[in-house]
Amino acid sequence: MIYIKSLHKYYGNKQVLKDINLVFNPGEVHGVVGENGAGKTTLFRSISGMENYKGTIDYTGGNIKNSMGFLPTDPYFLSKITGKEYLQLLCNARNIEITDFKEKNIFDLPLQQYAETYSTGMKKKLALTGILLQKNDIFILDEPFNGVDIHSNTIINQVLFKLKELNKIVVLSSHIFSTLYETCDYLHYLKNGSIVKSADKSEFGIIEKEMQASGIGIKIDKLNL
Numbered sequence: 001m002i003y004i005k006s007l008h009k010y011y012g013n014k015q016v017l018k019d020i021n022l023v024f025n026p027g028e029v030h031g032v033v034g035e036n037g038a039g040k041t042t043l044f045r046s047i048s049g050m051e052n053y054k055g056t057i058d059y060t061g062g063n064i065k066n067s068m069g070f071l072p073t074d075p076y077f078l079s080k081i082t083g084k085e086y087l088q089l090l091c092n093a094r095n096i097e098i099t100d101f102k103e104k105n106i107f108d109l110p111l112q113q114y115a116e117t118y119s120t121g122m123k124k125k126l127a128l129t130g131i132l133l134q135k136n137d138i139f140i141l142d143e144p145f146n147g148v149d150i151h152s153n154t155i156i157n158q159v160l161f162k163l164k165e166l167n168k169i170v171v172l173s174s175h176i177f178s179t180l181y182e183t184c185d186y187l188h189y190l191k192n193g194s195i196v197k198s199a200d201k202s203e204f205g206i207i208e209k210e211m212q213a214s215g216i217g218i219k220i221d222k223l224n225l
């Protein structure tokens with residue numbers, strides 16, 4: 001279980017996260033939604049231990065870093081490292097032995113190719129494969145569907161269902177509401193750094209309407225098209 005209590009995050013004088021309180025249980029898939037700049041990535045980086053913050057993030061399963069797989073929006077790879085070497089590196093970090101990477105290559109990636117030469121979607125799929133092979137208990141996925149082709153989107157959906165079945169904690173962000181409806185048990189609407197609404201599946205429509213009602217029509221009118 002992950003407990004986030006009174007989480008505040010500042011970049012200089014600018015407050016980016018304001019009094020975030022959330023609980024993530026095993027077997028739950030949580031979606032975090034919000035406009036660009038709402039603070040989703042900052043929240044994920046804070047949970048992943050990549051940012052300092054005020055407040056507490058507790059994990060009942062021990063050191064959170066040893067159980068977590070974090071998928072960044074734009075995964076970065078060292079130069080001159082092949083896809084296979086990258087996966088090997090991640091497995092080594094968790095003492096996981098894999099003899100045949102071909103059968104683990106669910107996205108059919110060119111594993112002998114340098115990872116830095118992969119396309120955006122391929123990079124995302126490689127990074128996701130890596131954290132899956134690590135057998136983590138927690139998956140923090142920043143826009144896992146973004147930039148990924150339709151077939152792979154379907155695979156990711158199936159992976160998420162499997163992770164839920166395996167009692168993992170999954171937290172993800174997406175701007176595509178239809179995928180969130182399908183995969184998430186709970187949604188949290190982050191607006192200007194605050195959670196303004198948390199909902200279970202029965203109330204996802206309310207969050208979608210609230211987001212749509214955030215004045216976009218008025219802004220477009222101001223363009224005088």
Ligand SMILES: Nc1ncnc2c1ncn2[C@@H]1O[C@H](COP(=O)(O)OP(=O)(O)OP(=O)(O)O)[C@@H](O)[C@H]1O
Nearest residue numbers: 011014016034035036037038039040041042043073
């Ligand atoms: N390293 C940084 N230094 C200063 N400000 C930052 C830094 N990283 C993020 N911010 C600011 O924090 C706010 C939240 O950014 P964040 O990337 O968390 O938003 P987001 O919800 O993930 O957006 P998006 O949907 O575009 O990915 C933004 O105003 C952003 O400019």
